[in-house]
Amino acid sequence: MPQSSRRTLPAALCTVTLVLSACGAPGAIPEEQGEDGPIKVGVVYSASGPLATYGKLYYEGFQAGLDYATDGTMELDGRPIEVTEMDDAGDPAKAVSAARELIGSGHTILAGSTSSGVAVQVAPVAAENEVLFVSGPAATDAITGVNDYTFRSGRQTYQDIRTAATFMADPDGADVTVFAQQSAFGQDNVDAVTAVLEEQGATVDSILAPPDSTDLIPFAEQAREADPDLLFVAWAGETASAMWQALGQRGVLESTKVVTGLDISASYPVFGEHKGDIEFLAHYFDGAADTEVAAAMRERVEQDGGTVDLFTPDGFTAAQMVVRAASAGDDTQERISALEGWTFDGVKGELTVRAEDHALLQPMYQARLTGSGEDAHPELVESVPADRIAPPVGE
Known part of the structure; x- marks a missing residue:
């Protein structure tokens, strides 16, 4: 299904803006973070609502992925990764509000979006405020190529x-x-x-x-x-x-x-x-992929009392992408460059973030x-x- 690599969303979706003086200039890193402060990551997903089961799997995978990508330290170059989770209950309005609040409090990387309807609303918020957004299980094709700031950690329709x-x-x-x-x-x-x-x-x-x-x-x-x-x-x-x-x-x-x-x-x-x-x-089931990363994910998820299932890899992959982006420093453009064209070992095997439109190529x-x-x-x-x-x- 042909689509431009940087599509423009309908006007109704592009009117979501952030007007919070606490943010300062779009893309700016808050002074309290600095080069030694925490790397603040906001996760907005369906902790409740009709997709709560999917959201739970995603978040368990995300926690396991952070542990894996940081070798159990939850730090990157000595800086702690500080994660704040917020529940959108599958409601786009709640998701946008949560994204605004997180950006306003200095979170420069967003992840999540269990629902496609949520993802297409959060993506323009990220772009307007020049923060990174790694969408999760939301399968809508509209996310691929929607803007420079939006990536995806799952498959698409x-x-x-x-x-x-x-x-x-x-x-x-x-x-x-x-x-x-x-x-x-x-x-x-x-x-x-x-x-x-x-x-x-x-x-x-x-x-x-x-x-x-x-x-x-x-x-x-x-x-x-x-x-x-x-x-x-x-x-x-x-x-x-x-x-x-x-x-x-x-x-x-x-x-x-x-x-x-x-x-x-x-x-x-x-x-x-x-x-x-x-x-x-x-898309995935436990045992679908016989990879070292899949084994590492299962071990960590089960240690925390969870079970690997359909969307566990989406959270795990998101965490890998977050750590990769954050390793490039605090500049959002540098984080984008670090992800574009990146090929890495994921749960399902070799994954590639296509540079042209941020599609995640995967088996x-x-x-x-x-x-x-x-x-x-x-x-x-x-x-x-x-x-x-x-x-x-x-x-």
Whole structure:
């Protein structure tokens, strides 16, 4: 899906400004920090709200990543890394308010954004105030290339769709339906599926349900009546269980080729007897990558009582990027330069921050679920190389 490497957000998103005298000039490092003061990092994520489970995984990964990247010191060149976390509850307005407060109190690096709707609001705040922003699990393609100050530590929707396309022998002439929610995440998936598969000759339609809808039977019935060659399911949040039950009850999973992203481990039992009827693309699951970094992440997360899951690597990678940026000094432009084009060993293997638009190039996975009930677990089918699913660089 072509996009410029430095897109301009709609005016409604660009009106978010910071007017706090405590900040001084944009990009300026507060005097109290100085060259020997703490490196102040603000993490704004969903500690509560509908994406709280994802947010918890992200933050556990972030803490483990800081420990790993600093060799357990939580310092960089003798300077402590001071982390302040704030809960946005998945609300863009709360996220913007938190970002303002953090910048106003001298935080020159921001991380977080579990929600795509949050990420697209925080990104312009970072740019206007010339601070670094490393977005997290938010998958919207709109974050890649949005401005010079914004990076991402997770995958993006385009990479999901390119991975989904690897399940099709030939999309030419196929009818594809996207089953998703009416949200930034859902619409982004519709746009990405359309861009990727229509270019290959498929016809793409969509069925979108309100995010707060609890009765999903009518939408499952629409999917059954559409009878596509491929149903791509893009769903996030607490209603996933009800959604899969609805598709199963209406016979969609048995009659249609269904591809979806593998969600968190708590969702595995939901698929039940239908798991063999579903193809899974995976951003990550514990055991997907057999790397030293993945082992180090697991060890640290489990020592603190956590469990590695879908978005744990996003937090871990964010911490690696924060430490890399901060190692360049206090100048934001120098921090940006340190990240652009950086190739490093991450949880999933070799990762690259593409200099042109800050896309994070990374492998993805095909997976299957085995076992039943509480014993259901994913197994790796194939690792999809980063270059095979890389989003196009904007012209």
